[in-house]
Amino acid sequence: MAPPAASQRYPSPSQPSGKSEVSDLKTQLRQLAGSRAPGVDDSKRDLYKKVISYMTIGIDVSSVFGEMVMCSATSDIVLKKMCYLYVGNYAKGNPDLSLLTINFLQRDCKDEDPMIRGLALRSLCSLRVPNLVEYLVGPLGSGLKDNNSYVRTIAVTGVLKLYHISDSTCIDADFPATLKSLMLHDSDAQVVANCLSALQEIWSLEASHSEEACREKESLLSKPVIYYFLNRIKEFSEWAQCLILELAVKYVPSDSNDIFDIMNLLEDRLQHANGAVVLATVKVFLQLTLSMTDIHQQVYERIKSPLLTLVSSGSPEQSYAILSHLHLLVVRAPFIFAADYKHFYCQYNEPSYVKKLKLEMLTAVANESNTYEIVTELCEYAANVDIAIARESIRAVGKIALQQYDVNAIVDRLLQFLEMEKDYVTAETLVLVKDLLRKYPQWSHDCISVVGGISSKNIQEPKAKAALIWMLGEYAQDMSDAPYVLENLIENWEEEHSAEVRLHLLTAAMKCFFKRAPETQKALGTALAAGIADFHQDVHDRALFYYRVLQYDVHVAERVVSPPKQAVSVFADTQSSEIKDRIFDEFNSLSVIYQKPSYMFTDKEHRGPFEFSDELGNIPITPEASSDIVPAQQYEANDKDLLLSIDEKDDNKGLSNNNGSAYTAPSLESSSNITSQMQELAISGPAISAVTPQTSFGFDDLLGLGLSTAPAPTPSPPLLKLNPRAALDPGAFQQKWRQLPLSLTQECSVNPQGIAALTVPQSLIRHMQSHSIHCIASGGQSPNFKFFFFAQKESEPSNYLAECIINTSSAKAQIKVKADEQSTSQAFATIFETALSKFGMP
Amino acid sequence: MMISQFFVLSQRGDNIVFRDYRAEVPKGSTETFFRKVKFWKEDGNSEAPPIFNVDGVNYFHVKVVGLYFVATTRVNVSPSLVLELLQRIARVIKDYLGVLNEDSFRKNFVLVYELLDEVIDFGYVQTTSTEVLKSYIFNEPIVVAPARLQPIDPAAIFTQGAKRMPGTAVTKSVVANDPGGRRREEIFVDIIEKISVTFSSSGYILTSEIDGTIQMKSYLSGNPEIRLALNEDLNIGRGGRSVYDYRSSSGSGVILDDCNFHESVRLDSFDSDRTLSLVPPDGEFPVMNYRMTQEFKPPFHVNTLIEEAGRLKAEVIIKIRAEFPSDIIANTITVQMPLPNYTSRASFELELGAAGQRTDFKESSKMLEWNLKKIVGGAEHTLRAKLTFSQEFHGNITKEAGPVSMTFTIPMYNVSKLQVKYLQIAKKSSSYNPYRWVRYVTQANSYVARI
Known part of the structure; x- marks a missing residue:
């Protein structure tokens, strides 16, 4: 345990000076140590409290260490707890004591009371003494296997603590693997949640130098893992639910049904009283629907009411956090x-x-x-x-x-x-x-x-004064006393403290002079003289410049200083749309509060789960990639088994009927059918060849692709239809990429909407997926993104692999294609380009 | 998702509780925080926002009963999560200590640390449920007498001289026993409504909203299931209509714009009979929050008149009329009105026989203040104030003064007409009949009349 308040700035007058009181305590503790008299625990408690309160206010009580440990051979848990607090405070600074402490805590880790086992283990792991880490491995190992869930939750976090003290010890003991298995199998939700937090932290840190960790981290985002968490989300505490929802945000769904399944499953989380749960859910909804304009808008409609309720139900601080997010949404979609x-x-x-x-x-x-x-x-x-x-x-x-x-x-x-x-x-x-x-x-x-009716004497603020002076100069012909007001101001040059105002005075005097020369000449002379003598560099320079250009030619001067003006149509926005999109991607984080993307206020290691890792692009492509990774695609076939159907979950039964109209109105279910049809159309669209059976005739006719025309002579690119459920594991991809020759390289431009949508790789990945082109690895950061995609023929397992590098600042994409069947690679490239050209389009 | 430190500071900046979970924020964070909050001057605001960043460290704080509950982290976390957590920690501590103030903290710091260790481990939230914590917490609270009324807690108003209410409830620890060793079996359900109304200068309602909470605090042993029945004509959502559509709504039902529920609430039969069922966890918690913009009758009508009376004088007349039944009594009413800033003096004239009323002119802020201990339903009260100005005013005097704002509390009254029809406790035996308290209160959140 870490020390409580180490010092107090305003000690009470009754505070003991130290020495004598401490030695008193020592004697008293020693007397009680061996005693078995009834009520002895109560007296011990009083003494312990005294020791701890001394410690809290900064008096050194380390000298009673031995006595404290001796006295805590007891089953009284309150005494134990105070003792742990005490030893935790002093062990770190004192190596002799630490060894003593560790012995004492190790013994308690085997106590028959699970509370004591857990507490001792927590204290042991919190000591933060690097040279004693070897003593942690044993107790942690048994803690993870403990039959009591309280001990296990503590042990899991203990592993994370150990990792931070000595990462090699933690990895060597193979603790991450143990945590992974606990995460997927433990019956206690808090144990599972702690495993998830610990693994996310460990693997994120390890990922910088270990490919395996990188793959493990990615595997958390695989479909089976995500669905495992989402299906039992209600078993978790509200805080752990936030953790799971944050994980789900990064999941790349396989198709639109996947998206709607997740949304329907999480729909009732929007009614949660905890704002953090609601915002995390909102983020999932917003991210999932990014590429589906209609549904995305429906999501906005759906989340409006719950967010407004949260704004008005919490403390002002909580309201502020929610309101900041609402602010972001309002600015994004004001209508x-x-x-x-x-x-x-x-x-x-x-x-x-x-x-x-x-x-x-x-x-x-x-x-x-x-x-x-x-x-x-x-x-x-x-x-x-x-x-x-x-x-x-x-x-x-x-x-x-x-x-x-x-x-x-x-x-x-x-x-x-x-x-x-x-x-x-x-x-x-x-x-x-x-x-x-x-x-x-x-x-x-x-x-x-x-x-004109405002007296310049009443205006003191530089910005306002400058504005008034600007108008005096600009509209000198319409304001009868403009030259005289300017003259007055110029006479008080010395008292004008703001350089901005003095600069404006110079310019206004010039403009006024061009319009009403006789009345202004004198004032302009005074202004130029004062300006040239000004100590402020800019003012001096401008005055000198005006003076010289007037000397050169008055008409040139007029063209320079007072040319005919064009009205400003749009004032520049203070924030670029790229930055705004970046903030939107970091929804439900501090970026929204500060109105800045995280890289502007946090160093890299602390950006948290919101940053998509940029090194992941290289990983599965390296030769060492092992075959035991779980690629998401393999599980596609079992989709339906993974997600409990809504009807089976009685908690969800009320989804559409338990809460009256507000909850039924924007039904995601009904819209899902429409969009999935749309989706199908979009898939078959670029492939031109066959028309999917679901498509109505009316629509076909609209497209001029009536069924009768299908068997007609084929257009020049050969017919190619891609399998929307293609699967390829990263190992195979890698092997193929190495073996196959390069079929073709192309460069094309990406439309501006696409560039705008490409703030993170995920947005393009989802888009391409809707065109049956799947991503196997991606990475990079604005402006450079790199993707590896693959696709398969509808009818046969013939693969297409593509590397796509997009530079968002030049709006160009470079595509390299490799194919099992060389002859059709051009057709694939065409589909690829068509799909890419639709990215970002509504 | 983790925090680095948690601490509680007094209004003067003293460390009351300090816990470092991750040792990644440099020393002195409490001082840095306090200096920043105390002397906040940024982007024209004089008040520090609940979240700010100093040298890469993010500081989050909520203010509860004048104490700062603070968390720090270097990570880009979810802001709502941390603020919600701080609020929840305050609630858990209050559940245990009964009373939340500097004194109770200092007397119980060992217990508070014990709680903090179970609530957060290595910066990650473990649990904030008083119910769950009970099995891990062994220290007993040293109960501190509530020095005076706690402004934090809307339910605290029940402690004031109301005959029907057991005043001890809100300041009773969930773990401590009553004197005599036996715990009284009882449960409190409070319907707390905060109303916001803005009247135009001609007396029309410009905006109105009710933000309500059904709050529960259970002292029942054995966690029995509870059923809470609300109005049968309760509707949620206002269909396709704009929420600010004031056309008279058909039917007399209670229409909520939206609501949310506590985790423990099950809505199985909510749709058919508007019943919530739950097994209430220990401690105080909101069962349901709701928001309503349906038209309602504002409890007070305010009429303000400001008239010039000579070159350097003006008269203000404020009339308030209580628009609720005469068996209802509003208490702690405050009426405030900013006066022109060249006002140098104000003399007040109350109606004849006025009792329990106080008037004040706050020179520094040029604020007129009128306090009334209570107002009985149907009654009307008038205040006249004669103002003296230090300079001649020009233009429109009404633009220089107002608006009039009110704060008040009305026990046993709620404007939304939302009701708890019955509170059913699953019976353990025929003789089991715990005390049930269902209490209503309406409070002003923002009650403003423009002039």
Whole structure:
């Protein structure tokens, strides 16, 4: 056990000075050590408590170590626990004591009481003394086999602790293999869950130098393992459920039925009161449906209500975590939330970090139908006592104005803000009016007449001042006193602390001069003189530049400084879509809270399970790959046996009927049929040849592929139909890749939608799978991704292998194809390219 | 999915509990955390968000009864998971100690460490179920008397002088025995509704929402199964309609927008007879959370008038009317209104014979505050305030003041009309008849009237 609070900053006055009290304790403990008198345990407890409370407040009580150990030869578990706490604290710093401790704990690991066995084992593994690890192996080994589940859960975590103290000892003892077998067979859910956490951690760390570990890590994502966990998810604690759901996110489903099976199985997790479970489920749903636009949208509709309920039911902190995720979804798909805008109204007592998120959400969902109400609401906040929020609200109004086509009403509101005569409101509004004019110059008359009425003396904030000065320069001809206001400001050059404002003054004086030279000449001269003498480098340089260019030719100067302006159509977004997609892929992690992808705030080793490993691309291709790996494809045939059918699980019976309309409305079941048909079509589409029997005639005619035309003379690429359930194990793939000659190499471009969708390899893998082209290995990170795919002929076991390297920045894909049957490799390449060209398309 | 450290700090930043599970966060994290929270000034916010990152370490915190419950980690974990966990740890500790405060922590720190060791091992959550923990925990709590009302717990309002309620329940440890050694067989079901209403300046309802929880705390021995029957006309989901559609809903049923349930709840017959069945675990837990935007009658009507009365003067009149039956009494009512920031003085005038009312003008925040001990259903109360300004105002005075906000608690009343029709406990014997307490309470979450 680690030490509790090692020191306390404000010791109470009654705190003992140390020495004499400790030696008192020592004597008292010694007296009790051998005693068997009734009630002796109670006296021991009191003494132990004293020792521990001294320890907690930072008094050294290591000198009573021997007595503590002697006294703990007892069956009183409270005493034992306190003793473990004590020895855990002192063993590390004191080698002599550690050996003593280990003996004592090893003995307790064989106690007949499972509680004591477990506790002793936990303490033993928590000592973190590297040179004594050999003593851990024995007790851990028996702990893993213990018939009590409490001891086993502790032993499993103990293995992980051992790994962190000495990885070689842990691996040499073959503990990971033992954990794997426990994970798949133990009857206790917590033991299983701990095995999963421990193995994920161990294998992830080992994967950097061991291919076997890498394969083991991958095998956790195989279909049998995933279904083993998902089928019994309700047996696990809510925390372990989160663990399993996080694992399931990384699973690549074999087909759309697989996807719907998983979604139906997890559907009721969305009603869980624990927000972490709900968010983890939402992530699974979102990731699974990435390549199925319709269903993906249905998922958004489905998860809206549960997320809103969570936002309003927890503590403000929990609400914040959920709301951050909702924020992400709202910004991604504003139209889905457009009718729910009232949920994002701020409540007066909410913390400002919540209000800020809500304001951004209101901005995002504003559209033609709700803008009026949203802006009205935002205007209420502009008068808010919380100035930071008032400012944000005004900015939100401005942003809405910039994203709307019909801005009439909003401009009026903005101008009303100026009439409120609150300094910060005026300041924020000026900045907005400036941006608005850059986008909608046609509003200049209305705006300028109001802005002209503002006294520059009342504006102190540099940003606002700069905005006002910009408008004075830009609209000098419409504001009668513009030159004089500028002159006034220039006269106070020395008092102007912001370089930004001084820069704007120079430019505005120039612009004003071109429009109203006689009135401005003097002021411009003063400004240039002051600017050239300015200590700020930029101000100095700009003044000098203006001066020289004026000297050279006034007309050239005008063309440089005040050319006719084009209205800004779209202001640059602060975040690239690539970064946004990256954050979306890291849903249910801190990336969403910080609004940054994990690589921006965490070092590599701590990115957690959200990062898809980039070294995995090379692994199965290396010659050493052994044959005992479990490739997912082998199990395809048994799909149905793996997943308990919904009817068998009584917990699930209520899925569609237990909760009233909310739960039946967006039925994933019914849609699944449609999409699987769509899926079939998509598969047979590029293969051109035969039309699947399910397809209706109407559809065929639409495509001009009526059944009658099927036997007609074939088009130039030879007919090729791929088997959607192809299977090839990595070993065989590797062998073939080495043996077969290269049939052809092609380069093609990837469409922009495809590039946008390719933030992680998984998205393409799922897409290609829907075209019966299966991935066997993938890796890489933006901008370079590398994939190995394979496919099989529908009718015969003839294989196609392909290596595909995609560079997202150049939007090019390089494809290398090898085939059992050389003659058809071109046909395959065509299918491959067609499939790739559809990636990212709705 | 693991955390590195867990600690609890007092409001002053003292370490009350500290546990390092993974030894991967440098020393001094408690100081770093406290400094950051205390002096937060970033992106215009003055309040530290519950999650932030300092030098690669992520700090999570929740505030419970003024204490900071903090977790740290270097890993990119699920934020909800950690915050939920912190909240749950606070609840487990409260289940054991009965009362959650600095004093009870210090008196029971050995027990708290014992709990923490079973809740988290090497940073991974093992269990947060009070029920499961019971078999691993051996220290007995040293019970601390609740010093004063705990604002954290909505159910705590039942401890105040209500005759029908056994006030001890909310501060009773799940493991400690009553004096006399025998545990009383009893179960508490609280229907707690927090309401949010925003009235427009003309008195219309702009938005309204009810966030409800059915909370349970069981002291029954032998874990009997319980059946909880709700209104038969209860509906969930509002079909295809927008949730803010205020057209009068057909029928008089209770319509929830959405709800979620505790793990232990089984919904086998929920569809047919609106009955929840469960074997309640020990400790306090929410059986069901629900959200409702169906129209309801707001318990208070607020009418505010602000009028200029000369160059440097104005008068504010606030009227509140209780719109609930006269056998119901609301308590601890606070009415607040921000006044123009050039207000220098406010003098108040209460109605004749007003008792249990207090008024205040908070100079620094320019806030008018009106406290009422209780309001009986149907009653109306008025406050008049004469304001003196330090400068002449210009423009519209109503834009400089307000909105009026209210907080209150109304025991034995719920606006949603959601009801627990009966609470059935599987019988062990004919003489087994434990105490059952079903209690309702309505509280203001955000109750705002614009002027």
